[in-house]
Every structure is written in C-alpha cells, then in structure tokens.
Amino acid sequence: MARRRKAGGWAGVFARSMQALTSSTWRTGSAAVKQAVRPVLDKRRPPAGPGQWISGVAVGASGMRRFRLYRPPGIVFGERLPLMVMLHGCGQDAKTFATSTRMNRIAARERFLVLYPEQDLVSNPQGCWNWFDTASGRAYGEAALIMKAIDQVCLMYAVDRARIAVAGLSAGASMAALLVARHPERFGAVVMHSGIPPGTAHSPLSALGAMHGHRPTRPLADRAAARPTAWPPLMVIHGTRDKVVAASNGRAAVQVWADAAGATPAGPRSVQRGKRYATSVTDFKRRGRTVATLVEIDGLGHAWSGGAARQLYSDGLGPDASRMAWAFAARQFRA
Template sequence: MAVRKSITWTKIFARSFAAMSRSTLRTSARVIGEAIEPTVKRLRPPPGTGQWIAGVAMGSTGMRRFQLYRPPGVMVGERLPLMVMLHGCLQDAKSFATSTRMNGVAARERFLVLYPEQDRVSNAQGCWNWFDTTAGRAYGEASLIMKAVDQVCLMYPVDRSRVAVAGLSAGASMAALLAAKHPERFKAVVMHSGIPPGTAHSSLTVLGAMQGRRATKPLIATRGAKAMSWPPLMVIHGGSDRVVAFSNGQAAVQRWAEAAGATTVRERTVQRGRRYSTNVTDYKRSSSTVATLVEIAKLGHAWSGGSSKQPYTDARGPDASRMTWAFAARQFRTRRAD
C-alpha cells in the first residue's frame, strides 16, 4: 500500500511540475516577447517596395546608426541621386521615413534616401544638437553625418554630383549647418520648420530662438568656402507654427540670400486642390534662385502633407516630400547644365 501511495504522489508531483514548467515557459516567452518587441518593431522596414538597409557610421566623435532606402530595380552600373533626410526631435530614421513617405517618392523618381539617426545618449529627446557650437557637439554630429554620407557613396550606387540634404525642425537646422560647412558636397538644402544656424549657440539659448526672440547672426562660410557657392536653399514653414516661430523661416532665407548676394524677390500664391494654400517667395541672383521661402499659413509644427497616421505631420498641407524632391531635382539639372 505504501508503494502505491508513493507512486501516486510521484505521478501527481510530475504532473504538477510539468504544468508549472509549461506555465513558466509561457510566461517567460511572453516576457521575452514583450522585451524584444520594440527592437523587432524598430528593425522592421517601413511599408513599401525597395530595400531598407541598416548601417553604422563611426568617427573620432563617436558613432551613429543610419538607414538607407534603395529603390527597386537598380541596374548594374546605374548611379542614382541621394537625398539625406534628418529627422526631428522624438523621431528616428524609421518614423521619419514613415511619416514623410519620402521612400514612396524615391521609388517613383528613382533616388536613394539616407536617414542618419541621432543617439538618445547624446540627446534624450532625439534632437540633433545643431545649436551646440560652443561645446563643439554640433560639429561633431555634422562630422558623423558626413561619415555616413561618405560610407553610402562608397558602398552604394550614388551619383556624388547629385546629393541633397533636408530636415525637419532640429534636423532642418542641422541640414543648413551641413550645407554651410560642406557646400561642395550638396546641390540643394531644404529646411522644414527649422531655425537657421547662428540663432542659438547653446541649450540655454534655444528656447528663445524657437520663440523667435533671438536675432540670427549673418551666416559665414566655413573653411574658406565662399557663400556664393552655397547650394540653393528652400525653407518650408507653417505660419501657424507655435513651436518654432515662422520668423525663423524668414530669417533663414534672408540670411542665406544676403550671404550669396541675392537681391531680386518674386512672390506668388500656389493652391493645389483642397490642401492649404502657400505663399512662395524666390530670392534670385541674376537668373539663379538662391533661396525660396514656402509659407503655409495654416500649417503648425508638422511635416506638410505627411502620413495622416503619424505624429508631427499634417496631411492637409501640400506634399513637402514632393516639393523637396522637385526642388532638389531642379538644382541637379541646373548644375549639370552649367
């Protein structure tokens, strides 16, 4: 009888242990799944055709991750233009690609898109430190972005004579800093809702700059580069922006035009369907457009015409991604003709 009881209790214990093990495994699998889901989600490519390629740029000032979009059907020996896209605060490469839908434009028009990504260790909000010229972080990050550009140009079918840079908010300010520092590398620069370099120089002065309470110093070419050789600038800015005052957009084109000696101004109003209307002002030197200001009166601090399902976008505005590419493509053609 004692033996039977022992066998019975052994079976009960074995079944209980097996049930506990299965429960533990299910719990562990759920916990592990929840832990890795953010990483899996981040690595999952944005919707659409083409390749989403991860990379890392390294330099003396650190390292930065980046993503590269390559459109489908690239032929052997073919060289494509490159658009460098710099995200805003609280964004990363993937969210910026998804919200702007720039990859869709790239697939149709056949160009590559590089998305450098800010490190949250360097800025907890994911903002590019474009303003921190005093401590040197701005130039260090600019150097790492250029390392990413160099790496992509070396490893992928990039036409080095057709490279443009664009950005949103803090990314827009970094884009302008890059173009002013390396004018020979870019044929066009687009600032969307940004602050021109020279308006802030530290984290303490950024808030005043965002509110339009700081004057923008005259822009100075770096490393002996002449301002006359700077790539044409297009500024897209919302007239209803309560985060970065519209006066920053005006200051950006005015300082850029002044530095390049542009004097002629031409204004026009553009309305496409039911989207917000825009006031466009061109600053010209002779027959060449040096800077263009696109004011979208009803737009706030958001990428114009972006995905309606993403934050920091407004689908009711004109398509800024299409405008950005059209502006860059026009400079590519003009520079080749010259």
C-alpha cells in the same frame, strides 16, 4: 471498487487556485514579453514598399551613429543615382521619419537613394540633433559623423557625388543648415522644414530663445559673400501656426541666404490644391538663378507637411513637403 473522490475542502480550493494563478501568470508574462519585444521588432522591420532598407554605422572621432539607407529597386550595374539625406526631428528615428515623410515612395518612382542618419539617445534623450551646441563643439562632432555616413554610402553604393541634397525637420533642419554651412561644396540643395538658421544659437539656453524667435541670425560666413555660387540653393518650408519653432526663423533663414548671395525677392505667389492648406511661395533670385525659396503654409503647425496620417509630427492636410523637397533638389541638379 471504491470511486475516487474529487479533492475538496481547503486542499482542493488551494490546488485549483494555484492552477488558475499559474495559467494567468503565464498569459500575463507572455503578453508582457510580446509587448516589450514588439517595438524592437517593429523598428527592425523595413518600411512598407519595394526596395532595400539597409543598416549601417558611421564611426568617427566623436563616436558613432547608426543610419539606414533606402535603395530603390531595379538599379543596374554602372548606374549612379542622386542621394537625398533626410535628418529626422526630435522624438523620431530613421524609420519613423521615413514612414512619416514617405520619401522612399518618391525615391522608388524618381530613382534616387535616401540616407537616414539616426541620432543616438545617449547623446540626446529626446533624439534631437544637437545642432545648437557649437560652443562645446558637440554640434560639429555630430555634423562630422553625418558626413562620415554620407562618405561611406558614396563609397559603397552607386551615388552620384554631384547630386547630393540634404533635408530635415525641426532639429534635423537646423542640423542640415549646419552641414551646408560647413561643407557647402558637397551639396546641391538644402531643404529646411520648420528649422532654425545656422549661427542663431550656441548652447541649449540660447536654442530655446532661438526657437521662439528671440535670437538674431548672424550673417553667413564671409566666404559665402565672396563666392555666393558655392552655396547650394535653400528651400525653407514653415507653417504659420508653428508653436514650437517660430515662423520668423524660416523667414530669417531665407533672408540670410539671400543677403549672402545678393539675391532679391520676387513677388509671392499663392498655391492651393484641393482642400489642402493654402501656401505662399517667394523666390529669391540673383541673375536669374534661384538662391532661396520660402514656402509658408497657412494653418500648418510643427509637423511635416503632407506627411502620413497618425504619425508623430506629421500633418496630412498640408501640401506634400517630400514632393516639394525632391522637385527643388532635382531642379538644382539639372541646373
């Protein structure tokens, strides 16, 4: 019986090449699909830790915005918890901000809810809140959508409406200030980390000047001077080496808040824990009540102080801004 001869010559080379090419293409295509799908899956996966990571959508006259809500474990029937609203900065979303700040970990321990509204990339390709665009009204529309998200969460979950605070980083900090300027009665405290005070910009061009500290800050609305107790206390956290948003913006925000309430500064106190950056803290008080607190962190750039390592706009060498923000808000809730 004749033996089968192995395919040789051009036909054999062609067959073997096609087999190798098909196998290589399949592996390359599979790897490309996995690489494309991974960011989507990562975004849907909740941050590490106990508790619930809930998706939601707020809809209003200005459109819609997605949000995420963190609920700590062990909530019992009838229990109402404080709410911390966290507004991310440019280049971030709800999950990356939660991962960077680790606010959920504090919420699980201290028992409060955390709301993370999320900017739409269609509205801003960099993911920045358009806090500055007041001339066109777009800033007010986004603020209204964030308030819609807050109202929705208050309606659907166990929120104590008397204990709501808002905090933000960079563009999120500026949007937090705008929210409070428009709805001071809704918040018990506001924390601005590396942001710009309200009324400093009204367009994209003026926002650039404001970021570099070249724009004057207008006084708060007249109603603030008439009813200073209606405005929630402000904490400003800012790094001395911030090259994106000038540190003078932090000082201006605190000063305009203090001026509206007739508050005066106490002497600054220095704080340093271990090898973390040194901090200077100045309280502005009126009749014994803290109206504003300025936290200046020596050596910190444009990043969340004490944030998780290897995260965008996060610096683990600074004192923990999340702890400071919650401690500040909790003090106001008790008061």
